[in-house]
Structures are given as C-alpha cells and as structure tokens.
Amino acid sequence: MKKVANQMLVIFGASGDLTARKLVPALYNLYKGEHLPENFVVLGTSRSDMTDEEFRKKVVAESSFLQSQLKEQSEDFVKKFTEKLFYQDLGKRYTDSYDKLANRIAYLNEEFGTEENYIFYLSTPPSLYETIAKNLCEEGLTKEDRGWKRIIVEKPFGYDLASAKALNEGLHHYFEESQVYRIDHYLGKETVQNLLVTRFSNSIFEPLWNRNYIHHVEITNAETVGVEKRGGYYDKSGALRDMFQSHLLQIVSLLVMEPPINSNAEEIRDEKVKALKSLRIMKDEDDILENTLRGQYVESTVSGKKVKGYRQEDGVDPDSTTETYAAVRFFVDNWRWKGVPFYVRTAKRMPTKVTEAVIHFKTPHHQVFSSQDVYRQDNKLIIRIQPDEGILIKFGVKVPGLGFHVEQANMDFYYSDLDSAQVMDAYERLLLDAMQGDSTLYARADEVEAAWEFVDPILKCWKESDKVTTYGYAAGTWGPKNSDELIEEKFGWRNPGDLLTDESGFCILS
Numbered sequence: 124m125k126k127v128a129n130q131m132l133v134i135f136g137a138s139g140d141l142t143a144r145k146l147v148p149a150l151y152n153l154y155k156g157e158h159l160p161e162n163f164v165v166l167g168t169s170r171s172d173m174t175d176e177e178f179r180k181k182v183v184a185e186s187s188f189l190q191s192q193l194k195e196q197s198e199d200f201v202k203k204f205t206e207k208l209f210y211q212d213l214g215k216r217y218t219d220s221y222d223k224l225a226n227r228i229a230y231l232n233e234e235f236g237t238e239e240n241y242i243f244y245l246s247t248p249p250s251l252y253e254t255i256a257k258n259l260c261e262e263g264l265t266k267e268d269r270g271w272k273r274i275i276v277e278k279p280f281g282y283d284l285a286s287a288k289a290l291n292e293g294l295h296h297y298f299e300e301s302q303v304y305r306i307d308h309y310l311g312k313e314t315v316q317n318l319l320v321t322r323f324s325n326s327i328f329e330p331l332w333n334r335n336y337i338h339h340v341e342i343t344n345a346e347t348v349g350v351e352k353r354g355g356y357y358d359k360s361g362a363l364r365d366m367f368q369s370h371l372l373q374i375v376s377l378l379v380m381e382p383p384i385n386s387n388a389e390e391i392r393d394e395k396v397k398a399l400k401s402l403r404i405m406k407d408e409d410d411i412l413e414n415t416l417r418g419q420y421v422e423s424t425v426s427g428k429k430v431k432g433y434r435q436e437d438g439v440d441p442d443s444t445t446e447t448y449a450a451v452r453f454f455v456d457n458w459r460w461k462g463v464p465f466y467v468r469t470a471k472r473m474p475t476k477v478t479e480a481v482i483h484f485k486t487p488h489h490q491v492f493s494s495q496d497v498y499r500q501d502n503k504l505i506i507r508i509q510p511d512e513g514i515l516i517k518f519g520v521k522v523p524g525l526g527f528h529v530e531q532a533n534m535d536f537y538y539s540d541l542d543s544a545q546v547m548d549a550y551e552r553l554l555l556d557a558m559q560g561d562s563t564l565y566a567r568a569d570e571v572e573a574a575w576e577f578v579d580p581i582l583k584c585w586k587e588s589d590k591v592t593t594y595g596y597a598a599g600t601w602g603p604k605n606s607d608e609l610i611e612e613k614f615g616w617r618n619p620g621d622l623l624t625d626e627s628g629f630c631i632l633s
C-alpha cells in the first residue's frame with residue numbers, strides 16, 4: 124500500500140447529512156484500520172455556529188455506526204478518533220471572506236504538522252462549488268508551492284451538459300484538472316472495480332465480450348426506499364440525473380470500454396471516455412419515446428405497511444411529474460458492440476434492493492436439444508454489485524434421466540466466501556485514494572461531460588415534449604405495467620427477487 128502523507132481534510136458543508144452519515148464514519152474506519160497518516164486533522168466548516176466539541180458530539184450522535192462503535196470499541200477509542208476533528212464556522216455566507224478559515228487552517232497545520240497538504244471536500248449544495256474554489260484560491264490555499272492541494276467535489280456534478288461544462292470551466296480557473304477529484308461513490312464499490320478485473324484478467328470472458336457472442340446487456344438498480352428526507356433535491360433531479368447519468372453510466376463505461384494498456388488512472392479513464400462517447404445519442408423525439416420510459420411510485424401497501432406515494436413525500440410538488448423510475452434502451456456504436464442493445468433501469472420503491480449487470484449471451488447457432496426453452500437457457504453472466512456481492516454464471520446442464528432435457532445450473536461466487544473478504548465501504552476507499560493522490564476511481568472532466576452529452580437530449584425531451592408520459596407504479600412493485608415493452612418481449616427484465624422462486628437452478632427440477 125502507498126504511504127499516506129501527513130495532511131488535513133477540510134470539509135465544507137460539515138454540518139450536513141453526508142458528513143455525519145458517510146464521511147466521518149469512513150474516516151473512523153480508516154483510523155481503526157490504521158490507514159491514516161501520523162499527522163492528520165479534519166477541519167469541518169459550514170455556516171452553523173459550533174465549537175469543536177459540539178461538532179464532535181453532533182457527528183457521533185448522528186451516525187448510528189459511530190454509536191455502535193462506542194459500545195463495540197470503547198468510548199476512549201472513539202474519543203481518540205474524534206480528537207482529530209475540528210470545526211470552524213464560515214460566518215453567514217459561503218461568499219464571505221475566508222480569513223478566519225485560512226487562519227484556522229494555518230494554525231492547525233502548524234500545531235499538527237500536516238505539511239500544508241490539504242484536501243478540500245465540497246459537501247454543500249453544488250451551486251456553491253465554484254464560489255468555494257474561488258475563495259480558496261484568493262486565500263492562497265490552492266497553491267502547491269509547499270505541500271499539495273486537492274479538491275473533492277460531491278455529486279451532482281452539474282444539472283445538464285451546459286452546467287457541467289460551466290462547472291468544469293469554473294473549477295479549472297482555480298485548480299488544475301489533476302487536483303480535482305469528482306466523486307462517484309459507485310466507483311468506490313468493490314464489485315464495480317471488479318468489473319475491470321473480471322473482464323481483463325480472465326481469458327475466458329474477454330474473447331466472448333463482443334457482438335458475436337453477447338445478445339444484450341441489462342443493468343438494474345433497484346432501491347426499496349423512497350426519496351426519504353431528500354424530496355426537495357430529488358424533485359428537481361429525478362432518477363435519470365440522480366442515478367443514471369452518474370453511477371449507472373459509470374458501470375456502463377466499465378462494461379463497454381476497451382482494455383486499457385495498464386491500470387494507471389489516465390489510461391483507464393481514457394478508455395472510459397471513449398466508451399461513453401460511443402453511446403449512440405438519441406436525436407429526436409420519436410427515438411426517445413421509443414427507447415425510454417419514466418415512472419413514478421404511487422401510494423401502496425408494502426409488507427402490510429402503507430407507503431406514501433411520491434407526490435405525498437415532504438418537499439415534493441403535489442403535481443410533480445419527476446420520475447422515480449427510469450429505463451433506457453440504447454446502442455453503442457463501435458466495432459465491439461454494434462447492434463447489441465443495452466437496457467438500463469433505475470428506480471426507487473422497488474420490491475428489493477439490488478444492483479446488478481447481466482450479460483446475456485446468444486443462443487448457440489444450432490439447437491441440438493430441441494426440447495429446451497432456448498431463451499431461458501441462454502448463458503448469463505450476472506455481476507451482483509450489491510447486495511450479496513459476487514458473480515453468478517448460468518449454464519445449461521442435462522437433467523438426470525431419460526432424454527436430453529436441459530436446465531440451467533448456477534456457478535456462484537460470493538465475495539463473502541473469500542477468507543480475506545473485508546469489503547471497504549465506498550467512501551472509505553475513495554477518501555483513502557484521494558489522500559494518496561490516486562484519481563483512478565474519480566471521474567475526469569471529459570468523462571462527466573460525455574455522460575451528460577448522452578443524457579441531455581433525453582432530459583430535454585422529457586421536459587419539453589407533451590407526448591412523454593410519467594406512468595404510475597405501485598410502491599413495492601417492479602415499475603410501470605408497460606415496462607417490459609421496452610425490452611425484447613421474449614426476455615423481459617430479470618427481476619431478481621422473482622428468480623428465487625422460479626429460476627434458481629436445480630431447485631426447479633423437482
């Protein structure tokens with residue numbers, strides 16, 4: 124493992140949800156795993172007025188994980204960690220002078236020996252990102268003459284292509300691209316990274332990874348939760364911006380990309396950009412109507428409990444047409460993928476939480492065993508991103524007995540079966556990478572723009588066309604009734620929960 128230099132992490136928006144629920148617990152785990160450098164300080168900042176001690180108490184109180192650690196580890200251990208946390212208020216606005224903040228950074232740097240190595244983590248509303256970068260620059264906090272300076276930017280990175288470009292341009296006034304780390308927490312997931320390893324370290328998969336052998340690719344991201352406390356944000360965003368443009372297109376790029384020449388950040392990201400640029404952009408309304416579907420959950424009863432409809436959620440416009448379900452069919456215009464349809468869907472309030480990518484292989488050219496239900500028998504490689512992280516291969520086997528009846532069996536790998544399986548939380552991994560200056564798992568400017576370029580026409584059409592419908596679906600179901608119309612009829616979407624009862628390998632033979 125690379126050595127982690129002494130440094131300070133300055134979090135903007137430190138009084139918010141993400142800091143308490145994700146960032147501080149991730150830092151705690153890094154501390155527990157002895158990954159933090161000897162001299163390390165976290166300085167939280169936001170408009171709220173708090174002392175260091177109040178900030179420490181707040182983040183512990185708001186993190187159920189840290190609460191559990193108080194019992195599991197000991198109060199002393201948790202206290203030792205929280206002693207690394209400090210807080211400085213920014214005054215009334217993020218646009219005010221940063222004198223006080225700069226002085227505090229200088230003081231902590233001197234006191235704790237962080238060698239002027241600073242990471243600025245922007246966890247505020249995105250409208251403030253550029254202002255914060257500007258203020259940091261004006262205070263001389265972006266100069267790398269003594270110690271390095273990095274900036275981590277939270278999602279959403281832009282609202283559309285134009286705003287993403289403007290934000291990139293804005294940040295580049297104050298930071299070099301090599302200093303900017305655009306976070307996408309899906310890239311921090313072990314199984315998302317494993318997509319690269321599965322493809323490029325196995326000679327059994329890569330030769331088949333193309334239009335000659337793959338019939339179609341399906342990606343599902345389903346959540347059981349609704350919009351929770353983020354109705355205000357979500358209603359302006361919707362599923363396509365919230366999940367598809369970022370996390371799901373990242374997964375697509377890893378599935379589609381050509382082999383990089385090595386595992387360096389720039390080599391991998393160059394290939395991902397090429398992959399994203401090869402997605403066929405939908406040009407007109409007809410194309411978009413035919414290849415996309417949007418839905419919104421409505422009130423229902425799930426496991427005996429009444430669940431609100433989206434329009435009844437706090438912060439949501441009661442007449443909102445914002446989608447909580449988005450499905451897109453598209454093609455990739457390059458040598459490898461020509462003609463292979465990709466089906467990607469994401470939704471809230473589904474029957475189960477699952478993210479998986481399914482590679483459906485073609486039916487053998489010649490059917491020797493005539494009785495098989497050929498479509499259900501096609502080989503599938505199922506990459507379970509979460510939960511039950513692992514890989515499942517479905518292949519045909521002879522049913523014992525007379526004749527040649529074929530059924531599907533499973534070859535199943537679970538990460539949890541590995542002795543060394545200690546799956547790091549995504550934020551933990553990504554924070555550690557940024558601390559080490561490794562940007563492989565962060566999105567580059569051109570990567571984010573290429574993703575927006577694909578999504579932009581869909582968003583525009585969804586907003587402007589009076590032919591676009593938002594279909595309702597009962598909370599706790601697999602989406603609008605017509606969602607199977609998007610995917611080739613004989614296949615339908617693979618709804619993982621259902622498969623447990625009707626397609627679980629040998630079980631259904633009895």
Ligand SMILES: NC(=O)C1=CN([C@@H]2O[C@H](COP(=O)(O)OP(=O)(O)OC[C@H]3O[C@@H](n4cnc5c(N)ncnc54)[C@H](OP(=O)(O)O)[C@@H]3O)[C@@H](O)[C@H]2O)C=CC1
Nearest residue numbers: 136137138139140141169170171246247248249277278279
């Ligand atoms: N929470 C999550 O699970 C996820 C969050 N994100 C992103 O992380 C960032 C932070 O999210 P989250 O912590 O949930 O947000 P919160 O609303 O909980 O916190 C926002 C923070 O920004 C500060 N802030 C400054 N100016 C404003 C303003 N004008 N309006 C509102 N808040 C302001 C707030 O503190 P103060 O008022 O004291 O200045 C607060 O510390 C956002 O960009 C979000 O999209 C991304 C993925 C998941």
Ligand SMILES: O=C1O[C@H](COP(=O)(O)O)[C@@H](O)[C@H](O)[C@H]1O
Nearest residue numbers: 278308309346365366370478509
């Ligand atoms: O970025 C986001 O991701 C979460 C889902 O993350 P996961 O790691 O639990 O799959 C989603 O709920 C949220 O709306 C979105 O902003």
